[in-house]
Amino acid sequence: MSNVPYHAVAIGVGAVVGVLGSAFHVGVEKLTAAWPAYLDTGLGLDGFPLYAAAALVAAAMTLVSLWLVRTFAPEASGSGVPEIEGAMEGLREVRWHRVLPVKFVAGLLSLSSGMVLGREGPTIHIGASVAKAASDLMKWSGEDMRGLLAAGGAAGLAAAFNAPLAAVLFVIEETRRQFPYSSRTYIAVVLASIASAIVTEYLTGSRPYMLLEAATIPYVWLPAFVVLGAILGLAGFVFNRTLVWSLDHVRRLGMRTSFYIFPTFVGLTVGVLMFVRPEATQGGELLAVQLTRENLPLAMLVFVVLLRFVMTMASYSTGVAGGIFAPILALATTIGLCYGTTLDLFFTLPDQAHTTFAIAAMGGLFAATIGAPLVGMVLVLELTSAYAVLVPVMISAIFAHMVFLALGGRPIYEILLERTLALEAEARAAASR
Incomplete structure (x- = not known):
């Protein structure tokens, strides 16, 4: 043909x-x-x-x-x-x-x-x-x-x-x-x-969804992105393990009681957080841009990281329709800002360094959790249009991927597919008995 x-x-x-x-x-x-x-x-x-x-x-x-x-x-x-x-x-x-x-x-x-x-x-x-x-x-x-x-x-x-x-x-x-x-x-x-x-x-419109301004980082700061990548490799490993653990536990709860109980609790919580703590809700694309401009103190950034991590696990575990790309990127942004803010306590950082750490972190966490470092590099640059920080993004992404693999991590979609097939086989076996 x-x-x-x-x-x-x-x-x-x-x-x-x-x-x-x-x-x-x-x-x-x-x-x-x-x-x-x-x-x-x-x-x-x-x-x-x-x-x-x-x-x-x-x-x-x-x-x-x-x-x-x-x-x-x-x-x-x-x-x-x-x-x-x-x-x-x-x-x-x-x-x-x-x-x-x-x-x-x-x-x-x-x-x-x-x-x-x-x-x-x-x-x-x-x-x-x-x-x-x-x-x-x-x-x-x-x-x-x-x-x-x-x-x-x-x-x-x-x-x-x-x-x-x-x-x-x-x-x-x-x-x-x-x-x-x-x-x-x-x-x-x-x-x-x-x-x-x-x-x-x-x-x-053609405006990048997460447009961020970042300046070229001096070469002397590039080793900092190796360390950031290692942190993100560990974070990605924990993210994947926790997501699967959450899915399994919520499923067991649903089988014992009702599959609608936990989602009800999450929905009620999210509704309140939409007004009390909006940074803990939604996909997070706009939040990622907003956080880079607010110069929040380290304690607040750590709080946002923990809050969004918990809400990401809870939201995905409900079983509703929704992805994890955007939550991963928003979580990574906050981790990158935490890292930059911590360094700022001890060193004098270059201009717009916090934003650069945030952008590089997106590529790093994506590379670790999804297992696709090249996609992470390019996706982050297309989303932010911050092509000046290509090298820091590449360093963070590849080192995050390396650490993730060294810890025994596997791409999250590969794990989720295997889990789906195993549950389907288990259901067929139970039906045949």
């Missing part, structure tokens, strides 16, 4: 994903701002009535999101990236008829409730679902279908962060075991990412 129809479909998939991803992005932004504003200024609530109403609204959004997932598309739970990697490996099936609507609506509700989740997981899953729909329409299977799944997933990542180059690299590096590499499929991935980025920029 000629490559022209295949690549034309890839472009079409990318464009459709760009529209859906932009709609999802704008929808989350509008709804996240709308319901707290309505309670606060629209109804004029204050104090305890405001907190109680916010808790109930956030809990309701969380529970409806979880109900949609558990009732109609259990595979729409969480990020969606492990599902796509499993499908590309022939271990999972993308049921696009149910995943598309459920992932969009459930993700819109869960992210807008204020939970610490990212939009990239849903948009990647939505993108792959659009690709599977196109493959079914064209009656493609095998390598063509798997290649188009990768193209759709890449388009979803490009739409989430307006980062088309990182999206292409994500397929090459993160799905290197599953992606059916050939010039045909590789070009399809690039074309879909470009189409998605063009549509996303047209609909939402």
Whole structure:
């Protein structure tokens, strides 16, 4: 078969994903701002009535999101990236008829409730679902279908962060075991990412989502980024272990009681935090930019790190639709600022060094948890447009990855896919008895 129809479909998939991803992005932004504003200024609530109403609204959004997932598309739970990697490996099936609507609506509700989740997981899953729909329409299977799944997933990542180059690299590096590499499929991935980025920029603007200003760092300070990378490698190891531990414990709690009890508690908590401690809620892209400008004291930064770490674990463990890219980046930013603030107690730092540490930390923690250092480097630069700090970002990312591997760490999506397959096998065995 000629490559022209295949690549034309890839472009079409990318464009459709760009529209859906932009709609999802704008929808989350509008709804996240709308319901707290309505309670606060629209109804004029204050104090305890405001907190109680916010808790109930956030809990309701969380529970409806979880109900949609558990009732109609259990595979729409969480990020969606492990599902796509499993499908590309022939271990999972993308049921696009149910995943598309459920992932969009459930993700819109869960992210807008204020939970610490990212939009990239849903948009990647939505993108792959659009690709599977196109493959079914064209009656493609095998390598063509798997290649188009990768193209759709890449388009979803490009739409989430307006980062088309990182999206292409994500397929090459993160799905290197599953992606059916050939010039045909590789070009399809690039074309879909470009189409998605063009549509996303047209609909939402071309400004980087986390625009940060950072100056070139003097060479004498580069060893500090080696140490930062080592810290982030350890942090990534702890992050992955804790996330899986949280998922397992919440699942056991759900099996003993109800799968809706813990999400209710998290939703109630998030609703209150939206007004009391907003820095502990939402994906965190805007928070990361805000923190670099506030010059918070070290104690407050440490508090934010701990609070967001706990809320990330709690939010993802509920089983609603939502990703972890954005929470990882926001958490990393705060860790980087903690590191820079600590150094500032003992040394005179160069101009904008705190911001540089924050940006480098994003690449480092991403490289460790996801296991894709090259993607981490490029994604951070596309998000922040801080190309002047390329070398510090590269140093932090690669040393974080090295320390993470030395500790015995494994990429989080690989672990989550294995966990899903094991639970599915366990359920089949129990049903056959």
